[in-house]
Structure formats: structure tokens, C-alpha cells
Amino acid sequence: MTTYNLRLKAKSELTPHPTAQYWRKCQVEELFAMPFMELVFKAAQVHRENFDPQAIQLSTLLSIKTGGCPEECEYCPQSARYDTSLEKQVMMDVEEIIEKAKIAKARGASRFCMGAAWRGPKPKDIKAVSNIISEVKSLGLETCGTFGLLEEGMAEDLKKAGLDYYNHNLDTDPERYNKIVHTRNHDDRMDTLGKVRHAGLKVCCGGIVGMNETRSERAGLIASLANLDPQPESVPINQLIKVEGTPLENAEDLDWTEFVRTIAVARITMPKSYVRLSAGRTAMPEAMQTLCFMAGANSIFYGEKLLTTCNPGEDSDRLLMDKLDLYPLSYEPSEV
Numbered sequence: 626m627t628t629y630n631l632r633l634k635a636k637s638e639l640t641p642h643p644t645a646q647y648w649r650k651c652q653v654e655e656l657f658a659m660p661f662m663e664l665v666f667k668a669a670q671v672h673r674e675n676f677d678p679q680a681i682q683l684s685t686l687l688s689i690k691t692g693g694c695p696e697e698c699e700y701c702p703q704s705a706r707y708d709t710s711l712e713k714q715v716m717m718d719v720e721e722i723i724e725k726a727k728i729a730k731a732r733g734a735s736r737f738c739m740g741a742a743w744r745g746p747k748p749k750d751i752k753a754v755s756n757i758i759s760e761v762k763s764l765g766l767e768t769c770g771t772f773g774l775l776e777e778g779m780a781e782d783l784k785k786a787g788l789d790y791y792n793h794n795l796d797t798d799p800e801r802y803n804k805i806v807h808t809r810n811h812d813d814r815m816d817t818l819g820k821v822r823h824a825g826l827k828v829c830c831g832g833i834v835g836m837n838e839t840r841s842e843r844a845g846l847i848a849s850l851a852n853l854d855p856q857p858e859s860v861p862i863n864q865l866i867k868v869e870g871t872p873l874e875n876a877e878d879l880d881w882t883e884f885v886r887t888i889a890v891a892r893i894t895m896p897k898s899y900v901r902l903s904a905g906r907t908a909m910p911e912a913m914q915t916l917c918f919m920a921g922a923n924s925i926f927y928g929e930k931l932l933t934t935c936n937p938g939e940d941s942d943r944l945l946m947d948k949l950d951l952y953p954l955s956y957e958p959s960e961v
């Protein structure tokens with residue numbers, strides 16, 4: 626009989642970030658290979674041991690500087706190297722961003738995530754986003770930023786401005802990273818994640834599936850996330866949105882069960898992380914999203930838009946949450 630070598634502890638024994646076991650890729654592959662129902666059931670058990678399964682964390686995402694990115698990431702319509710219909714925009718005005726953050730809060734989001742299409746910010750960009758972060762934080766929202774690779778001292782500056790989370794995804798299996806991203810490598814990502822942790826920021830780090838990877842490569846992605854120590858507080862699992870003009874526009878469809886398996890395996894290997902059902906939800910029927918929640922997803926992007934692609938509107942999300950008796954997790958800032 627297969628053993629899954631899980632070291633799950635009783636709720637009372639859990640520390641905020643227990644040092645996780647090291648996950649070998651083959652162990653994660655074994656989880657993926659479990660009978661579907663058993664896998665979902667096991668993930669649901671882990672979910673219940675660590676969280677209230679009815680609470681869903683809601684994050685609203687805003688692109689504060691869109692397009693024209695010098696990087697070459699095959700999944701991304703914001704790369705200046707691809708001919709997509711995306712219009713390049715300069716940084717949004719602070720007032721406009723604050724207005725969007727107020728609306729997000731009024732609609733029930735607890736976290737406001739801001740993204741800018743840069744390889745990495747310049748010192749002047751850090752100044753500009755620090756100002757924005759302080760303003761958003763003062764509204765009583767958690768803040769998250771995704772601004773690319775960071776240089777020394779930048780993460781500390783963002784932390785001082787009031788940033789709670791920094792998003793920096795590992796994208797795909799480290800072994801195929803350079804097949805998907807051509808202008809930086811996996812170690813560059815790890816370097817920025819180290820800076821983020823060192824500055825005392827929380828980490829939001831996930832990846833994308835449906836980029837023609839094999840199941841074993843999906844397992845490699847999950848293992849690389851689960852082996853971050855401490856594990857990321859937030860783990861967005863994205864399904865590729867195929868955008869015309871990007872090299873992955875004709876990627877093969879991923880079977881929906883495989884996406885649910887990925888969520889379940891993320892839940893089992895990262896028991897205390899918020900696993901976010903992220904991009905690609907517009908193409909997911911309600912029943913599939915429901916199964917993802919059952920398999921341990923407990924966070925969503927909430928709002929009509931992701932950085933540049935569509936997302937289900939708040940109304941349909943609230944309707945689904947009502948049907949499933951799920952409720953939004955509230956955020957109580959310690960000092961605002």
C-alpha cells in the first residue's frame with residue numbers, strides 16, 4: 626500500500642508556520658495519482674484540520690501600470706515582445722487607485738493587490754508605490770504588491786510603507802522554467818523571495834497550470850512551492866488564460882479534474898496556506914469551482930478583472946458563495 630508520508634498534526638499542535646517536511650517530486654506525484662475521490666477527501670480533511678472550511682478570503686487585484694513589460698513570459702499578454710491587443714498604460718493616478726480600493730473594500734474584499742508590469746521596480750517606482758500602499762493601508766485593507774524582481778533594500782521600503790504581502794510566483798516546474806520564461810531564471814525568483822522574507826513581508830507565491838506541462842511537471846511546481854521554508858502564506862493556483870498573440874495561445878486544454886487535483890495536492894502539501902483559486906475561473910462552471918473549494922481552495926480573486934483578463938463579477942461570486950454557505954473572511958487591522 627502506498628504511504629503518503631504526511632506529517633499532519635492536530636490543530637492544537639500547529640505552530641503559525643511549522644517547518645514543513647521536504648517534499649520530493651515523486652511524493653507529490655503519488656498524491657496526484659491517488660484515486661480522485663480519495664484525493665479530494667484527504668484534501669478536505671486537511672482543510673478542516675487547519676481552517677474554517679466555510680471562510681473564503683477575498684482579494685481584489687488591480688493593474689496599476691499595465692503592459693509594455695520588457696520581460697518574456699510566454700503566458701503573459703503584458704510582454705512588449707508579443708503582439709496582443711493590450712493597450713500599454715502609464716501608472717494610474719493615486720486618486721484613481723484609492724477610489725478602486727474603496728470600492729473593493731465596500732464590496733467585501735479584505736485584501737487589495739496591486740500589480741505593475743515591470744521586470745522590477747526602479748528606486749523612483751518604489752517611492753511612488755510606497756505612497757500608494759500607505760494610502761490603501763489606511764483604508765483598513767490588507768495590501769499586496771507584485772512588482773517583479775527586487776533589489777537590496779526595496780522589500781524593506783515596501784514593508785515600511787505598509788505592505789503586508791509580496792506576490793512573486795514560481796510560475797512552473799523549476800526544471801522547465803526557462804521554456805516558459807526567457808528573460809530571468811528560477812534562481813532570480815528565489816532571490817527576490819528571500820529578500821521579501823528577510824524584510825518580514827508575507828509571501829504570496831503560486832503558479833500557472835495548463836501551459837502544456839505534464840502531470841509530473843505540475844508536481845514539480847507544487848513541490849517547489851511546498852518546499853519554501855516557511856511555506857507561502859498565500860498560494861495562487863492559476864489556470865492559463867490563453868491570450869491571442871502570446872506563444873501559449875494554443876496551449877492544450879487541461880482537463881478539469883487535473884486542475885482540481887492540483888488544488889487538492891496544494892492543500893495537502895501546504896496545509897496552513899491560503900490556496901487561491903485564481904485566474905481562469907470565468908471558464909470554470911460553478912460545480913467545478915465548488916469541487917475546488919471542497920478540495921481546499923479558500924481564497925479567490927474577487928472583482929470583474931484580474932490584471933488584464935476577465936474574472937467572474939462580484940455578483941456571481943456572492944451568489945455562488947451564498948449557494949454554498951461560504952462567507953468572506955474579514956480583515957481586522959491591528960493598527961490603521
Ligand code: SF4
Pocket residue numbers: 694695696697698701702703704705741742743744773
Ligand atoms: S508576467 Fe510579469 S514580468 Fe512577465 S511579462 Fe508579464 S508583467 Fe512582465
